[in-house]
Amino acid sequence: MSESPLxxxxxxxxxxxxxxxxxxxxxxxxxQQHLRAVDNVSFAIPKGETFALVxxxxxxxxxxxxxxxxxxxxxxxxxxxxxxxxxxARGKEFITLRRRVQMIxxxxxxxxxxxxxxxxxxxxxxHAFGLAGQMETTVTKRVEELLDIVGLAGRDRHKxxxxxxxxxxxxxxxxxALSAKPDFLVCDEPTSALDVSVQAQILNLMQDLQDELxxxxxxxxxxxxxxxxxxxxxxVLYLGALVENAPAHELFRNPSHPYTRMLLDAxxxxxxxxxxRKPVKGEIPNPINPxxxxxxxxxxxxxxxxxxxxxxxxxxxxxxxxxxxxAVEEDRLPKAAAIA
Amino acid sequence: MTTEQTTGDxxxxxxxxxxxxxxxxxxxxxxxxxxxxxxxxxLIIVLAAAFAPWIAPHTxxxxxxxxxxxxxxxxxxxxxxTGDVFIFGTDSQGRDVFSAIxxxxxxxxxxxxxxxxxxxxxxxxxxxxxxxxxxxxDSLIMRVADVQLSFxxxxxxxxxxxxxxxxxxxxxxxxxxxxxxxxAIGLSDWVQYARTVRSSTMSEKNKEYVQAxxxxxxxxxxxxxxxxxxxxxxxxxxIATIGLALAIILESTLSFxxxxxxxxxxxxxxxxxxxxxxxxxxxWWITIFPGMTLLILALSVNLVGDWLRDALxxxxx
Numbered sequence: 001m002s003e004s005p006l007x008x009x010x011x012x013x014x015x016x017x018x019x020x021x022x023x024x025x026x027x028x029x030x031x032q033q034h035l036r037a038v039d040n041v042s043f044a045i046p047k048g049e050t051f052a053l054v055x056x057x058x059x060x061x062x063x064x065x066x067x068x069x070x071x072x073x074x075x076x077x078x079x080x081x082x083x084x085x086x087x088x089a090r091g092k093e094f095i096t097l098r099r100r101v102q103m104i105x106x107x108x109x110x111x112x113x114x115x116x117x118x119x120x121x122x123x124x125x126x127h128a129f130g131l132a133g134q135m136e137t138t139v140t141k142r143v144e145e146l147l148d149i150v151g152l153a154g155r156d157r158h159k160x161x162x163x164x165x166x167x168x169x170x171x172x173x174x175x176x177a178l179s180a181k182p183d184f185l186v187c188d189e190p191t192s193a194l195d196v197s198v199q200a201q202i203l204n205l206m207q208d209l210q211d212e213l214x215x216x217x218x219x220x221x222x223x224x225x226x227x228x229x230x231x232x233x234x235x236v237l238y239l240g241a242l243v244e245n246a247p248a249h250e251l252f253r254n255p256s257h258p259y260t261r262m263l264l265d266a267x268x269x270x271x272x273x274x275x276x277r278k279p280v281k282g283e284i285p286n287p288i289n290p291x292x293x294x295x296x297x298x299x300x301x302x303x304x305x306x307x308x309x310x311x312x313x314x315x316x317x318x319x320x321x322x323x324x325x326x327a328v329e330e331d332r333l334p335k336a337a338a339i340a
Numbered sequence: 341m342t343t344e345q346t347t348g349d350x351x352x353x354x355x356x357x358x359x360x361x362x363x364x365x366x367x368x369x370x371x372x373x374x375x376x377x378x379x380x381x382x383l384i385i386v387l388a389a390a391f392a393p394w395i396a397p398h399t400x401x402x403x404x405x406x407x408x409x410x411x412x413x414x415x416x417x418x419x420x421x422t423g424d425v426f427i428f429g430t431d432s433q434g435r436d437v438f439s440a441i442x443x444x445x446x447x448x449x450x451x452x453x454x455x456x457x458x459x460x461x462x463x464x465x466x467x468x469x470x471x472x473x474x475x476x477x478d479s480l481i482m483r484v485a486d487v488q489l490s491f492x493x494x495x496x497x498x499x500x501x502x503x504x505x506x507x508x509x510x511x512x513x514x515x516x517x518x519x520x521x522x523x524a525i526g527l528s529d530w531v532q533y534a535r536t537v538r539s540s541t542m543s544e545k546n547k548e549y550v551q552a553x554x555x556x557x558x559x560x561x562x563x564x565x566x567x568x569x570x571x572x573x574x575x576x577x578x579i580a581t582i583g584l585a586l587a588i589i590l591e592s593t594l595s596f597x598x599x600x601x602x603x604x605x606x607x608x609x610x611x612x613x614x615x616x617x618x619x620x621x622x623x624w625w626i627t628i629f630p631g632m633t634l635l636i637l638a639l640s641v642n643l644v645g646d647w648l649r650d651a652l653x654x655x656x657x
Contacts, residue, residue: 066551069555071551071554071555094557095557098555098556098557101555102555103551103552103555105548105551105552106548107548110547110548110549111547111548111549111551111552112549113549113553113567113570113571114571115570115571116570124553124556124558125556128557128558129556129557173552176552180556
């Protein structure tokens with residue numbers, strides 16, 4: 001990472017106010033309650049690479065996605081895209097930044113307006129960002145071109161979203177994101193609503209697009225096998241905090257954090273290697289009232305008294321590999337079985 | 341790259357007429373005879389009212405064309421002095437009741453449609469605003485709606501009418517009466533639209549297509565009208581149809597109470613009020629025929645609205 005990364009997230013935190021209404025609080029004498037959905041998260045994504053965020057439900061993956069595209073604002077911390085922060089940009093600079101950072105949503109059945117024709121859906125960013133003037137072709141031609149790029153027919157632009165399958169809708173959503181000519185795509189579980197057979201097609205399409213257009217992805221998923229297919233670098237989230245951050249091959253070969261090991265152990269063994277799978281134990285704790293010390297200690301088999309009292313920070317284990325765990329720091333973890 | 345192209349070169353869309361005939365709605369329509377009859381009756385009354393000047397055999401409110409000798413002619417009978425025949429009879433001044441009904445239905449329908457349109461625009465606009473903005477804007481609009489809903493519609497309309505009476509100078513009152521009536525009925529009926537639209541807006545605004553639009557820096561008013569509005573209009577049509585029947589009845593009630601349109605432009609309600617003075621002296625037709633027209637109109641519109649509500653509800657299919 002010699003040159004400056006395309007996206008730089010530093011010390012990002014976001015709290016949500018989950019207090020009861022003012023009147024109830026006054027009557028029942030309850031304090032204000034805050035939920036820390038994202039807790040001091042930092043990572044960087046170099047241009048052209050894919051950074052994946054993995055974690056269970058409620059680990060703050062989607063909140064980070066919304067923070068990065070500025071659908072919600074952070075409580076603290078900064079998100080720099082190409083050295084500039086979206087919430088602080090004004091005027092023309094804001095529009096350009098807005099255009100360059102786009103998002104592919106999780107549910108292709110909710111992300112396309114059911115009353116709009118596909119052609120209008122895909123053309124919306126072109127009109128919204130005033131790109132029509134800079135193009136050599138007409139908007140209609142451009143829409144057909146985009147449909148062709150994502151593997152649909154140009155005449156499909158006359159149809160409504162309900163006439164398509166989930167995979168086809170996700171292709172339309174990708175075409176819409178591409179029509180803004182973005183550099184950076186946030187993909188919030190783009191395949192989790194799709195059939196397994198279609199997932200691979202969409203993932204391959206996204207990889208092809210990355211190669212052709214030089215896109216940079218923030219890829220969010222709870223599916224380790226999908227992440228392994230896509231990511232250059234992986235960040236593991238637990239209860240809003242990054243517990244491990246490592247290059248993809250390194251993470252799978254040598255997982256450090258006990259939580260990462262637990263997730264990797266749970267991957268289905270399709271190759272029938274006879275690997276002993278351990279089911280994931282326990283559930284993610286209530287983020288309104290997180291455990292003391294390391295938030296993972298109630299589920300961790302290596303936890304000791306220090307884990308219950310102190311909060312670990314991300315430390316480098318080997319080179320580009322970071323983990324936040326006292327057991328790793330004190331080197332008292334048994335060697336993990338690599339999942340090659 | 342893998343492709344998932346849709347097969348065949350079939351024509352893109354069938355013709356509009358074809359789509360109407362093939363639709364579930366049309367099927368359910370021709371399968372319910374009551375609704376077909378109601379729709380036809382509504383259509384006849386609306387058309388008859390719209391073309392009243394060409395259909396009506398007499399111009400009932402032109403004093404020059406009236407002949408007092410024709411007064412109190414019973415329906416379907418020959419007047420003993422003039423030899424004229426009136427199918428629905430005449431009133432005390434020799435006015436043809438049939439013509440009066442046509443012109444009266446015209447006023448009733450005009451007020452009904454306008455009031456519904458006004459209530460719809462107001463209610464949908466405020467509902468969208470409340471649902472999208474949330475917070476204190478939402479609280480303010482919905483509390484006003486709650487307060488208004490705790491009064492009967494007729495009371496609200498009477499109140500607005502009373503206030504307008506005080507505001508408008510007396511010489512303009514007759515000309516503006518119709519507009520005041522539309523305003524009063526519309527203002528007493530917007531709450532339903534606002535509530536329905538607000539709740540749908542609140543669920544639509546969190547859907548991902550709205551978030552996507554925000555990523556394209558589409559301004560909030562454009563998101564509201566181009567994205568959310570087309571997705572919340574479904575129930576509006578149903579409320580508007582049933583609301584039309586209610587508005588027509590409310591207008592007639594107000595006119596019956598004497599606070600509606602001026603006597604020079606009688607609506608169905610005014611005709612019923614005038615006629616009921618003669619009910620006990622045997623001239624029943626003066627009030628019964630306008631009453632029947634109002635009944636048929638309100639019932640038909642209501643039945644069509646009820647059917648529409650059921651037919652458009654996917655859970656009842």
